[in-house]
Amino acid sequence: MLSQKTRYTIRALMHLADKYQQGLVPLTDIAEAQNIPAKFLTVILSEMSRAGLVVSQRGRDGGYELALPPVDISYGDIIRISRGSLALVPCASRFAHEKCKNCLEESNCRMRALMLKVRDETAAVLDRISLADPIDMGVMAEG
Amino acid sequence: MLSQKTRYTIRALMHLADKYQQGLVPLTDIAEAQNIPAKFLTVILSEMSRAGLVVSQRGRDGGYELALPPVDISYGDIIRISRGSLALVPCASRFAHEKCKNCLEESNCRMRALMLKVRDETAAVLDRISLADPIDMGVMAEG
């Protein structure tokens, strides 16, 4: 599962993508529109700022905007930055690989091989779609 | 991320699949071979027993075995049973749907649509592979 914080992050960046090139968006606007606790959002946006995904301006009429065109920010990037990895287990991460606790030798761990496959499929979806892409709502039909 | 418990569950069931039709496997065998704390494993296997994935026998020479042929147990099933869902957010689960906290209306939530897509891809991988399938170790090459 994605943490609440990661979900907030995604929604906040979606919001900024919607307002791209329309000037700075103050934090409270995002918080209200997206139903995110304002104080918590400061933590989130500061992180995104440090990560280089958004730029901020302080003082009156300050706010946030995306540091890059939405097309250059994929959902994969966002989740990797916020959560560290797309994988279901630490040892199946390609960018933030870490040994799993209480596991056996990685080199012939079948669970790891399986989870790498899942990770790669996940990445195929999430890296292909950027903040600029319209999202196909069709998938919701069957749920 | 999968919880440690879910990882243990998968490895324990893999172990039982390897020993399928070779008689009952005592808990301590699994615990030792798979490096899982024995007492904790009792909790896990009891759950799997209640869920109908394994059958157990008490008393001397007792132990566990899969309740079904390995081919009839997919990794998707295991994870769903252990963790409740394959999805990255509660509202994107197809079998255990739940409203996300602090979200907006689900019906036009783009994040949900995206996460449903990811869930479906994940399910496509995990439901296709069962405990009877050899796992392709090729994916590990690039990591």
Next chain:
DNA sequence: TGTTATGTCAACCATTGCGCTAGACAATGG
């Protein structure tokens, strides 16, 4: 019968992580 080897179960416990807030500070515009 009783002893030993197993699984069952409920309760509990310690630690960690998560979600979030507090509060002091910095900078920008008017």
Next chain:
DNA sequence: CCATTGTCTAGCGCAATGGTTGACATAACA
């Protein structure tokens, strides 16, 4: 100078996680 914005570090409370304890049930076997 003051109002409005973002920045930063600390910390807090709660729930979940990972795991243990210990009493109990059951089965095989001598």
